[in-house]
Each structure stands twice: as structure tokens, then as C-alpha cells.
Amino acid sequence: MALNFIKVDRPNLSMLRKIDYSHLAAMAVFLGGLEYVLEEGPRHDWFGDPAIAVGGWLSFIGFLLFMERSFRSGGPIVRLSPFRKPTFVFACCFNLVIGFGLYSSTYLIPVFLGRVRGYDSLQIGTTVFVTGCAQVFSTIIAARLSQRVDPRKVITVGLSLFAASLWLTSKVTTEWGFGALLIPQALRGFAIMLCIVPSVGMALAGFGMAELRYASGLFNLMRNLGGAIGIAVVNTWLADNTRIQAARMGESLGQANTHAGDFVAAVAGRIGQTAGDSNQALLAAQGEFARLVGRFALTSSFQEVFRTMAWVFIVALVMVPFCRPAPQGAAAAPVDSH
Numbered sequence: 001m002a003l004n005f006i007k008v009d010r011p012n013l014s015m016l017r018k019i020d021y022s023h024l025a026a027m028a029v030f031l032g033g034l035e036y037v038l039e040e041g042p043r044h045d046w047f048g049d050p051a052i053a054v055g056g057w058l059s060f061i062g063f064l065l066f067m068e069r070s071f072r073s074g075g076p077i078v079r080l081s082p083f084r085k086p087t088f089v090f091a092c093c094f095n096l097v098i099g100f101g102l103y104s105s106t107y108l109i110p111v112f113l114g115r116v117r118g119y120d121s122l123q124i125g126t127t128v129f130v131t132g133c134a135q136v137f138s139t140i141i142a143a144r145l146s147q148r149v150d151p152r153k154v155i156t157v158g159l160s161l162f163a164a165s166l167w168l169t170s171k172v173t174t175e176w177g178f179g180a181l182l183i184p185q186a187l188r189g190f191a192i193m194l195c196i197v198p199s200v201g202m203a204l205a206g207f208g209m210a211e212l213r214y215a216s217g218l219f220n221l222m223r224n225l226g227g228a229i230g231i232a233v234v235n236t237w238l239a240d241n242t243r244i245q246a247a248r249m250g251e252s253l254g255q256a257n258t259h260a261g262d263f264v265a266a267v268a269g270r271i272g273q274t275a276g277d278s279n280q281a282l283l284a285a286q287g288e289f290a291r292l293v294g295r296f297a298l299t300s301s302f303q304e305v306f307r308t309m310a311w312v313f314i315v316a317l318v319m320v321p322f323c324r325p326a327p328q329g330a331a332a333a334p335v336d337s338h
Contacts, residue, residue, distance in 0.1 A: 020073040020076055020077065022065070022073075023066065023069035023075075023077045026063075028062075029058055029065075030065075030066050031059075033058040034059045037052055039232065040055075042232055042239065078214055079211070080214075081214065082214055082215035083218075086322070087324050090202070090319050090323045091199050091202040095220075095226065097226060097313065098223060099224060099225065099226025100226040100309075101230070103231055104227070104231055105169075106131070107231050108302065108306070109128055110124045110128060112172065112176075112302050116302070128181075130182055130186050131185045131189035134188075135192055137190065138190040138191070139193045142196075142197040145197075146197050151323075155195055155198040155199055155202075157194055158193075158196075159320075160317065161190065162188060162191040162192065162195060162313050163314050166188070166307075167310040169184040170302075170306035170307040170310060171303070172302055200219070234305050237304070237308065242297050242301040245298075246293060246294060246297035
């Protein structure tokens with residue numbers, strides 16, 4: 001059906017001779033190396049791992065060559081000229097933050113449900129689908145508001161609601177499931193389109209067709225880059241905070257005035273009545289107690305990560321007054337004949 005009904009312009013193969021392939025290679029090495037570092041860094045001690053260090057250097061060299069070709073090439077893959085407009089720069093910053101929150105929160109909730117609650121994939125899916133339903137509903141509202149309301153006001157509401165949803169999620173406990181996550185997830189899904197739609201309008205308004213494709217590509221790249229950075233950062237925060245919380249709990253439980261020893265002894269006694277081996281019962285009780293401590297430490301880490309993410313969105317609100325969106329109905333910039 002696509003072949004029969006979709007009319008696609010015929011390719012202009014002569015343009016292949018005009019492409020700066022060194023610019024294309026530099027961009028591929030830069031983004032590919034950066035993605036590798038961000039994905040593998042949290043799991044392999046970042047630049048302490050030789051492969052990640054090599055990937056980081058290759059990405060840095062690719063970035064330098066990419067920038068050089070962007071300004072000096074006669075046929076660059078991507079032009080950076082849209083960054084001349086301050087509003088486009090701020091919109092890209094918003095998109096970076098939006099990508100950070102969107103992908104990170106989408107990643108963290110299933111991790112919490114799987115590692116803390118022990119949910120399987122079906123249970124996780126039936127818990128998180130609420131966000132998508134709310135997002136579909138908010139798309140209609142965001143589209144209508146974008147035609148009638150100053151986009152700065154819309155994105156202010158969107159960022160505020162997103163921050164509120166993350167703050168509510170930071171109250172998570174080891175017992176949270178579908179009911180407890182319902183409102184935070186619905187609020188997050190509703191807020192995301194109130195962030196994306198006005199930021200797209202602010203970013204692409206006023207560009208002629210010659211620059212629109214470059215502006216659109218750069219703008220979308222910011223969201224994906226924010227997502228890659230966000231997942232890498234929250235993974236690092238989660239691992240570090242879990243170790244810190246576990247150490248603090250261990251120090252507290254090791255004090256003489258706690259009931260940790262009595263709890264372990266009681267559990268060991270119950271297990272010993274069934275197993276009959278006191279040593280094995282004690283080891284099993286200690287293992288169960290360590291599992292409980294780890295579960296609470298991980299939950300405390302989730303709380304801290306979501307709280308920090310909420311502050312990122314609150315700080316992003318500072319940029320809103322500096323945006324100067326193009327007036328509605330303004331003429332587009334003239335198309336460059338070259």
C-alpha cells in the first residue's frame with residue numbers, strides 16, 4: 001500500500017557528490033562514541049575502563065572535527081546557523097531537560113517495580129501504561145493551547161507539573177504499586193506534551209525552509225541526547241546513593257541500642273525449627289535481613305533520584321522569561337536560494 005499510494009519525490013542523486021563525507025564521519029564518531037560512553041559508563045567505572053576511555057577520546061576528536069567542518073565545509077551535513085537565534089538555544093535547552101526527564105522517568109519506574117516490588121514484565125506494563133493514556137489526552141489540549149496562549153505560559157505549566165509529578169514520586173516506598181503510582185504517572189504523562197509542544201513552536205518559528213531542516217534536526221537531537229545523558233546520570237545516582245544508604249543503615253543497625261540482632265536471632269530461631277541446623281538457620285536469617293536492608297536502601301535511593309530530577313525541572317523554569325517567541329502569524333524567514 002505504501003508503494004502504491006505514497007508519492008515520494010524522486011531522489012536527486014547528483015547531491016551525493018556534494019556531501020562532505022568527512023563531516024558525516026565526524027558526526028557519526030562523535031555521537032556514536034558519546035552514546036557508548038553514556039550507556040556503558042555507569043556499569044564499567046566510567047573512564048577507569050580502557051574501552052570507555054578510548055570511546056571518550058574518539059568522541060571528543062570527532063566533536064572537534066565536526067565543529068571545524070560545520071564552519072568551514074562547503075557542503076556540511078548539519079549547519080549550526082540556527083543557534084544564532086537565542087530563542088532556539090533556549091528551546092534546545094528545554095528539549096534537553098525534557099528528554100532528561102522523559103526518558104529517565106520512563107526508565108526508572110520499571111526498574112523500581114522490577115527490583116523493589118519484584119513485578120514481572122506484564123505487571124510492569126499494566127502499571128506504567130497510565131502515563132501513555134494521559135499523554136494522548138494532553139496532546140489535544142496542548143495542540144489547542146499552542147494556537148491561543150503564549151507558549152512560555154504553557155511550558156511553564158508543563159515544567160511545573162512535571163516537577164510536581166517527580167516530587168510526588170520521590171515519596172515512593174517499598175509498598176508502592178499501581179494505586180500509589182497512578183496520580184504521579186498520570187500527572188507526568190499529562191505534563192510532557194505541555195512541555196514538548198510549546199518548545200517545538202518556539203524552536204522552529206521564524207525559520208525558512210533552507211534552515212528549517214537543520215533547526216528541526218538539531219532540536220530533536222537535543223531531546224535524544226538529553227535522554228541518553230539522563231539515563232546514564234540516573235543510573236550513576238541510583239548506584240551511588242544505594243551504596244551510601246546501605247552503608248548508613250549498616251552503621252545504624254550495628255549500634256548496640258538497635259533491635260537488629262534480636263530480629264536476626266528470632267528469624268534464625270524460626271528457620272532452625274524447620275531446618276534443624278542452627279548454623280544454616282543463622283546464615284539464612286542474615287541473608288534475609290541483608291536483602292531487606294538492601295531493598296530499603298534501594299528505595300531510599302529512588303527517592304533521592306526523583307527528588308533531584310524534580311529540582312532539575314524547577315531550575316529549568318528560570319530560562320522561561322528569557323525566551324522571545326516569534327509572534328503568531330509572523331512571516332517566515334526568506335528561503336536561501338543557495
